[in-house]
Amino acid sequence: MRIHFIAIGGAAMHNLALALHHKGYKVSGSDDVIFEPSKSRLEAVGLLPNEFGWFPEKITREIDAVILGMHAKKDNPELAKAHELGLKIYSYPEFLYEQSKYKTRVVIGGSHGKTTITSMILHVLKYHNIEVDYMVGAQLEGFDTMVHLTEENDFIVLEGDEYLSSPIDMRPKFHLYKPNIALLSGIAWDHINVFPTYDNYVEQFKIFVDSIVNGGIIVYNEEDEGVKKVVLSSENPIRKHPYNTPEYRVENGTTLLYTPEGDMPIEVFGKHNLNNLEGAKWICQHMGVDEADFYEGIATFKGASKRLEKIKENNDSVIYKDFAHSPSKVLATTQAVKEQFPHRKLVACLELHTYSSLNAEFLKEYEGTLINADVAIVFYSPEALKIKKLTQIDKEQISASFNKEGLIIYTDPKEFKDFLFDLNLKNVSLLLMSSGNYGGLDFNEVRNLIN
Template sequence: MRVHFIAIGGSAMHNLALALHHKGDQVTGSDDSLFEPSKSRLDTYGLLPEELGWFTNKITPNLDAVLLGMHAKEDNPELLKAQELGLKIYSYPEYLYNQSKNKTRVVIGGSHGKTTITSMILHVMHYHDKEVDYMVGAQLEGFETMVHLTDDNEFIVLEGDEYLSSPIDRRPKFHLYQPNIALISGIAWDHINVFPTRENYLNQFEVFLELMKNGSILVYNEDDPAVKLLAEAATKPTRKHAYTVPKHQIIEGTTYLDTPEGDMPIEIFGKHNLSNLAGAKWMCQHMGIDEDDFYEAIATFKGASKRLEKITESKTSVIYKDFAHSPSKVSATTAAVAAQYKERKIIACLELHTYSSLNPKFLAEYKNALDPADIAVVFYSPDAVEIKKLAPVSKEQILEAFDRDDLIVMTDPTAFKEWLLKQSLDHSTLLLMSSGTYGGLDFEEVKKLVN
């Protein structure tokens, strides 16, 4: 296959490009900006564009497929040329479906937890040498790429993102996968720039369930009222399995899972992660892994990259960074850390970085999200608000939204860094939550806070 990528440098796109290259396809691509690690990884396999920009001469009639990334615009010159030539243009999820039409598609959906659950499933499969195709939204230990495609594997495990597919395909990605086995972890309004109301967002999950294959299997989190309601009403699945937070206990900072063989220590913690584990267990069982083998493998799972990732620790302090940015994720992550380290001071820092989190209409969703922390900080950049062409956000709006009188609100990256590096972490846990970088914070420097 001859495949050309428009906007090859994206996190998802460059991983798919690498996967197709490893599969034996002839891959080319273009982009107007390239950053690490995409740049080096593409260069390693000879896929790095020779120069930045869009070049219509790369779009030729002999291309079998053109893949269009979200970074490109509708008036992209290469896209217009491909349309003019009548070439087959795919979005990222559409091409994944095209590559897996004859496989059993296992799709993990939900506003939160989907990367972790997908990662857990792949960890268990890898541990037991079970080969599967996959697409996951984080780099995993032991896996070279975030995407893997073959002609032979029976299963493909797909993280089902509800965001849009491409600039010319406004369907949510997970609407294109038509799962044989599906999971929904939880539903909490997100992506307000695309789904302006809670009802509109909820409807995307209804459609997802309607697009499952007849006679499929649905696994769902019954602790989430919205998920439970939709799952019980779904007609496509003929088998449904509900899960909840499994029995466990925390002893001296270690979580022990209640299993048929007794209490088992695990690397992860927090009710949301334990709930994710319960969902992953059902999915693995439907993929041929029995319960005992699942527990043996999951005991060594340390978490997905940037998901409650421990970056350093000593006997009396520890620092975590987490991709959490939506209200439900921030609340769950802060509560999990506070429960795990009850005897320590909890310092929680949150950067408001996404379109949704910086939208004044959405801010109220964060009410009480940071309450479990002893010290709570919210950082945001007024410049980022301006770049995103959003209404200005004031300190007073942040304080009112989070409903916490002692909340520290910062807008200057240098001031935030100086404040952070002055903190004593003795008998403390520092939690840094963001999908950004706090204006360029050096995490290696932050590590020095722990002796």
């Protein structure tokens, strides 16, 4: 098949392009800008466009399908040419479904934890040499790409994102996969630019549960009241399997998981990650991995990229970075680090970077999320507000929304960096939470904060 990607450079899109190239498809693509690591990875296999921009002449009748990325606009000239020629146009999730409609589809959904749970499942399966197709939203240790597609594998494991499918398909991605086995980890309002109310957001998860095929399975976190309500109210004829956070304890900075074989030290930590682990365990069991084998495999799991990723550690200090930006993630992540190192001072830095986090109306959702931090810092860029065409917010609004005594707020990248590099990190846990980089912070330099 000949496949053309409109906006080939995106994190998800370039991984799908690589997967199809490895599968033997003839792949081409365009984009107006491509950043690293996508650029080098596409170039290595000859898929990097010769020049950036949109070229309608690339779209011919010889193309079997076009895959349209979210980065493209509705008026994209290549998209217009594809419409004109009557070519089949897929969104990213639509094409994944086409590739997997004769497989058993395992879809991991939820406002938080889905990347980690998917990563845990794939880690355990790889540990036991169980081959599956997959799509996950982070680069995993031991995996070459974030997407892997074959003809022969029976299972495909998909991270089920609730964000929109493409510029011309406003359905959430996870509505299109039609899972045989699904997991729902949590519901916490996010993506306010697309789902303006909490009820509207929750409705997307109801549709997800109802999209599970008849006789399928939903594994769900019954500690989350929103999840529990959505799953139990569904009339879809599926099996419903609840899970809870397993028992564990923290001893000298190590988390020990209680198992039938005794206490087992694990690399990940925090109540939210133990909850994720339990969900992953039940999914693996539904895929044929028994409990003992799951524990053996998960013991070596160190976490997904940018999810409580350790930057540097010595005997009395540690630095983590985390993708946490939504309120529920900020609360869970800070709580996890404080629980793991209760006798150290926790310095928690949060960058407000996403559309939702910079929205004046949404800010109140952050109340209490930094309660576990001994020193709490919020960074945001007024320039980002202009770029996203949002109403300007000020430090007083942020301070009132977080309701955290002693909250420090920075808007200048240099001032924030100076603050970091003046810190005495003896007996300190430093946590950097952001989906950005604090206005240009070099995380390799941050490593030098401790010896």
